[in-house]
Amino acid sequence: MFIINRTVNFPKLVFVTKNSSPLQDLRRSLSTSLKQNSKGFSAVMSEALDKLEQKQIQNKIEHETAIEQVKSTKRQKRELKRRKWVDWNTQDEQAGDTKRAAFDPANRVKRKKCAMLLSYCGAKYFGMQRNPGMQTIEEELFKAMLKHKWITEESFEAAQAACFQRAARTDKGVSAARQVCSIKLPDSVDIKALNEDLPEDIRVFGVERVTKGFNAKDQCNARTYTYTLPSVAFADCTEKHDFENYRTVAAHLEKIKDTLQLYEGTKNFHNFTSRKNFLDPSAKRFIMSFSCSEPFVSLQGVEFLTLKVKGQSFMLHQIRKMVGLAIAIVRGNTTAATLERALTEERLDLPMAPGLGLVLDTVHYERYNDRYGRDGIHEPLTWSKQETEVKEFIDRYIYANIYETETRERSMMEWLETLPLHSYDARRDDAQTTMNNDDAVNRNKQNDDDDE
DSSP states (O other): OEEOOTTSOGGGOEEOSOSOHHHHHHHHHHHHHHHHOOOOHHHHHHHHHHHHHHHHHHHHHHHHHHHHHHHHHHHHHHHHHSOTTSOOOOHHHHHTTSOOOOOOGGGOOOEEEEEEEEEEOOTTSSOSSOOTTSOOHHHHHHHHHHHTTSSOHHHHHOGGGGTOEESOOOOTTOEEEEEEEEEEEESOOOHHHHHHTSOTTEEEEEEEEOOTTOOTTTTOOEEEEEEEEEGGGGSOTTSOOOTTTOOOOHHHHHHHHHHHHTTOEEEEOGGGSSSOOTTOGGGEEEEEEEEEOOOEEOTTSOEEEEEEEEESOOBTTHHHHHHHHHHHHHHTSSOHHHHHHHTSSOOBOOOOOOSTTEEEEEEEOHHHHHHHTTSSSSOOTTOGGGHHHHHHHIIIIIIHHHHHHHHHHOHHHHHHTTGGGOOOSBOTTTHHHHHHHHHHHHHHOOOOBSOO
């Protein structure tokens, strides 16, 4: 803002507003024009105001252009984040730049945090976690939940919108008897109707209301896995044995149990996973128990054993490598001294057992149950009411598949032939390179627990 005293000479023009660049430009323009031209004050003033107006219009156009470029950049970033399995033919894209219709609060469905119990046979799936272009457990589950309006389209596109979290990830081909997921769901859900739209090898057995801050992974204080395999896998490697007719003797069973107990306690398992070195604190894991069942004969006439391990958490391939080394020790391919060395700083060449027999058996919430299970509002997450249904499912779909597939394909027998190829010694060729690279890899790997 400026004030012009027309009764005095032009040099007495008084500027009231300071630090205003348009006014400064106007003042300079007026001064220059009066010096260079013989025009009157009114003509010079008119020219200066026209220039100022043109410059303001130009600045406004440039500002609007910059805003549009920022919006375009944000749209491109959103497009890059969108996943392949989502149909992005949304109402917003159909309507172009028009605004979406106002949201009607009457259409809102109130959702609360719940724990969901599900079982699945992972034989034909590429793991639990969603993966674009792959058939996974979560993909089938989310499609069914969306169809029955357990979740919104937004939650289907981005699971974090529904606060979804699985207790443990399972790798390709790995099954789960009692997997637990936390997710926000409506107050009333029809489990029977949902299961009708799920594949027969995936079933939801229960939904329980939990606390607002419940997280299926963080609140889980232990996990139990089982590994079922033909007992002939532990037979002496120096002798030939028949796959169908082999039976374990009591003394040999005790040797198996003694070997498995060597894993119990807090130890450094960097040799039983990938991309970890001895100094990485996350390589230390606490194994609460590692046991072996009594031998039993399947319907196919083959004797099997079930190994059961309970721990706070497990790393990628950890259980399969623990089982693989235990088999090699009992068979005589190596000695228990190899297991002792594997828990030290050395990097050893260790075998990894096939994934067929591995099953996530139970996820434990003892601490949560002690605190909230008896508060009169929440039920303890023991799922005792659903246990009969769960056992029927795992016997029919999970263990039956293990027995039939192993008897037909004999994947364990083929794998046993590779045990003599392992050195069970330090990996001299790549040990130094691996140690140098592990630190960088571990910094980038944020969450590698429970990948079995």
